[in-house]
Amino acid sequence: MMVWNWIDRTPRRVLALISLACVALLACGLYLQHVVGLVPCPMCIVQRYALIGLALLTGLASARSAKGWWLTLSALAALTAGFGATVAARQSWLQWYPPQSVSCGRDFYGMIESFPLSRAIPMILRGSGDCAAVDWSLLGGSIANWSFLCFALLGLLLLALLARGVRGARQRAPAPV
Template identity: 30%
Template sequence: MAFRYTRFAWALLMLTALGLELAAVAFQYLLGLDPCVMCVYERLAVIGLIGAGLLGLINPRQSFLRILGYLVWAVSAGWGLALALEHVYLQRNPEAAMGCSFLPEFPDWMPLHEWIPTLFLPTGYCDDIQWQWLSLSMPEWMVVVFGTYLVVLGIVLVTEVRGLRGSAA
């Protein structure tokens, strides 16, 4: 059986993203790092990855759920990568960060920063580098993270297409 058809594969996607989300909360509440509006948006992209994992976890052999999981995975990782790249730009160009909103611009029907302020209310500034590891800031690491999710998705999709071709032959 192909790995993409296993619940373990989809649980791995969900659990790695959940680990990132828990790390973000730990950085905020245990280390005292203030998330900016870009961090909040990146958190939402990570939650999308958790959702993609959950979709596949329901029934990875059902094509509709698996394809929907791939779609949510692609949108979440792609959007997250775009956000992280913009965040890196803002950190490297503090004058550009002046245009960074202090409150997230969620739709009126879904004000997450009011409903769940512990996760979605920004308290920091976009150009503030509060943490680095191996000389990379948090947004630079998120570029690596979201890029990795996209590469893994690409590999999974290649195996999916090859699997379809193999079953058609």
């Protein structure tokens, strides 16, 4: 109950914390890339874009005091978290059940530059050989597994925030005449 009270009283702080969590996750990804030396696959890059979108949407929502703004931006952020979780789940699936033929193919930017978007997006989501590789793990989970967990938790927190915000708006609304 204490958590729900905190969410009810400080939704903008919750949104700011979600934004900071996204920035921290992006920093972890950049650390793994530039310090540890891991090269991100196309699906990892899509997940980074989802994190950037999530950070921007929740950051903007926390900066806006009008309830309509933060509810709308939070709903968009929840959709973005769902998209990120879907991509991470797909990558986890590829890691658990790798494709029969492994070909590294083009990188993310090569796909975007060489093919129309309608053809590049399915190629990215199909994954490539390097999307199925597990180059690093923590407590038995790959980066994709942890990414899915983070997106799912942030998405659930956003949905709880939205449910509480909408419920609170309904309770305060005057009765129709």
